[in-house]
Amino acid sequence: MSRPADIRLVIVKIVLFAACLLPLAGMLWDLQQQNLGPDPVAALEHRSGDWALRLLLITLAVTPLRQLSGVAEVLRLRRMLGLFAFFYASLHFAVYLFIDLGGFWRQIFSDIFKRPFITVGFLAWLLLVPLAVTSTRGMMRRLGRNWSRLHRLVYPIGLFAVLHYVWLVKSGQKIAVREPLVYLAIYLLLMALRLPWRRWLAALRGKAA
Amino acid sequence: MKRFRIPPIPSSELTPEPVYLQRRRFLRELGLSAPLLLAGCGRSDEAAAVPEPTGPTGAELQASRPSRWDAKDALTSWRDATQYNNYYEFGTGKGDPARNAGRFKPRPWTVEIAGHAEVIGRFDLQDLLKPHALEERIYRHRCVEAWSMVIPWVGIPLGECLKRFKPTSRAKYVAFTTVNRPEEMPGLAYDVLAWPYREALRIDEAMHPLAILAVGLYGRELPNQNGAPLRLIVPWKYGFKGAKSIVRIEFWERQPATSWNLAGPSEYGFYSNVNPAVDHPRWSQASERRIAGSGTSLFANRVPTLPFNGYAEEVAGLYAGMDLRANY
Ligand code: HEM
Numbered sequence: 001m002s003r004p005a006d007i008r009l010v011i012v013k014i015v016l017f018a019a020c021l022l023p024l025a026g027m028l029w030d031l032q033q034q035n036l037g038p039d040p041v042a043a044l045e046h047r048s049g050d051w052a053l054r055l056l057l058i059t060l061a062v063t064p065l066r067q068l069s070g071v072a073e074v075l076r077l078r079r080m081l082g083l084f085a086f087f088y089a090s091l092h093f094a095v096y097l098f099i100d101l102g103g104f105w106r107q108i109f110s111d112i113f114k115r116p117f118i119t120v121g122f123l124a125w126l127l128l129v130p131l132a133v134t135s136t137r138g139m140m141r142r143l144g145r146n147w148s149r150l151h152r153l154v155y156p157i158g159l160f161a162v163l164h165y166v167w168l169v170k171s172g173q174k175i176a177v178r179e180p181l182v183y184l185a186i187y188l189l190l191m192a193l194r195l196p197w198r199r200w201l202a203a204l205r206g207k208a209a
Numbered sequence: 210m211k212r213f214r215i216p217p218i219p220s221s222e223l224t225p226e227p228v229y230l231q232r233r234r235f236l237r238e239l240g241l242s243a244p245l246l247l248a249g250c251g252r253s254d255e256a257a258a259v260p261e262p263t264g265p266t267g268a269e270l271q272a273s274r275p276s277r278w279d280a281k282d283a284l285t286s287w288r289d290a291t292q293y294n295n296y297y298e299f300g301t302g303k304g305d306p307a308r309n310a311g312r313f314k315p316r317p318w319t320v321e322i323a324g325h326a327e328v329i330g331r332f333d334l335q336d337l338l339k340p341h342a343l344e345e346r347i348y349r350h351r352c353v354e355a356w357s358m359v360i361p362w363v364g365i366p367l368g369e370c371l372k373r374f375k376p377t378s379r380a381k382y383v384a385f386t387t388v389n390r391p392e393e394m395p396g397l398a399y400d401v402l403a404w405p406y407r408e409a410l411r412i413d414e415a416m417h418p419l420a421i422l423a424v425g426l427y428g429r430e431l432p433n434q435n436g437a438p439l440r441l442i443v444p445w446k447y448g449f450k451g452a453k454s455i456v457r458i459e460f461w462e463r464q465p466a467t468s469w470n471l472a473g474p475s476e477y478g479f480y481s482n483v484n485p486a487v488d489h490p491r492w493s494q495a496s497e498r499r500i501a502g503s504g505t506s507l508f509a510n511r512v513p514t515l516p517f518n519g520y521a522e523e524v525a526g527l528y529a530g531m532d533l534r535a536n537y
Binding site: 037038039040041099100101102103104107110111114115116117165167168 | 288289292293304318356488490491492493495496498500508509510511
């Protein structure tokens, strides 16, 4: 028996799924139309990276959104958003490894060990793998309390992904660093919203009284 | 040394870019020297010169083509060479220069010669160029960001031009300053770099015959986004050494401070010779994405980066005994 609320959720999920595919569709379209400019590899790298990071931050926004709005159903969109973040991160990695580096793929090892921006990017992607693998309902049940412990990894992952972007900007480029700093600010805000402000405020009031 | 000269024929007058590209490839396959053949078959091509919407624009230049400098690689298309630029005075995006350089006025133009030289003063660009024959040089162009192009520049040998101003024995370096016009160059509103942009060479580097002052590409006058009307090309160094829209050339005794070196001394050295063995702190310099070809391949090919961008035979002697890791 499906209640109207369930149907609404299914519709929202379908719309969200389609929306999450739009960036991919845009990339494929521009690729087919040769709209990606003289250096299409760089364009694909930037767009897939941007969307991986955006979706990761949107995923991180779900819990605060639920708390602020009181709508519990938003939690049920979280897995899809997280998996799409992983999807775009993997696409991003694949473009770098197979199209950008191509025959020079062995360079990835020195990149990971020598270049802090790649190190943290790779770490973010690597840590996303166990989260994606354990995102099924069965895994949730099997892992029990450990599931939420494991999935707390998303906090450092978010930080690594933001640092990856902040650090790749050429030094001296004060404007270019503006956009990654906006992402950093959003990340910090989303983390701050998770702090137990209410309890702290109550405690403060308790002390004052 | 006397160099073999062919009669000046502006290559692009005869040949729209795709044909130009095709023919160069064809000639290479035949193993023939392009300039000689071009000189021979010149005018008969005129009928085939269909206007190409994305092809070269701008006034044509008369240039000779001393082929001994020509790179054998496939050329970057006119479109890519003029749409994908780093010229921060017009914005930091690769497409910004082409978008924002429309208001820039490269004419009239004067260049100030200053510092340790017997002849100094302000010179009209035409007077600066007049004594020299324009030459076409097909050079690899390696950006420090690990992408590269192959571009047919038109210009004059830098050293021959500098000698006319009789640098004194105290002239150990030459500095090149880019024009500073905030009204015409929107990127100057942001302090991305220490404006005005300045680059410099050691005097022996500047005197090397490979270094040129370019006034054109693809047989046409430089588009604004490529550094009109006068820019430096030093093909064995990373692209940013090639100051654009030059208004001042000054002979220095001490090594001048340069814009990118000031912005990131650990990342952008004074020399900045192309060197696959010395990585940028944030990326490898061992290979590069070559933006070239007729657009038939979807993605730029990655190719190995060569020491001194493939000009080691000509220029490595300038750095004999120098530690190129310390002097990056
Ligand atoms: C798997 C390892 C990863 C590698 C090897 C990698 C590599 C790269 C490279 C080469 C660039 C372009 C740098 C440049 O243009 O100079 C880049 C940009 C970027 N990456 Fe990654 N990355 C990885 C993981 C990630 C992850 C997990 C995220 C986000 C969740 C991410 C987000 C970004 C963003 C936002 C950009 C900047 C895009 C822009 O400039 O607009 N990357 N990455």
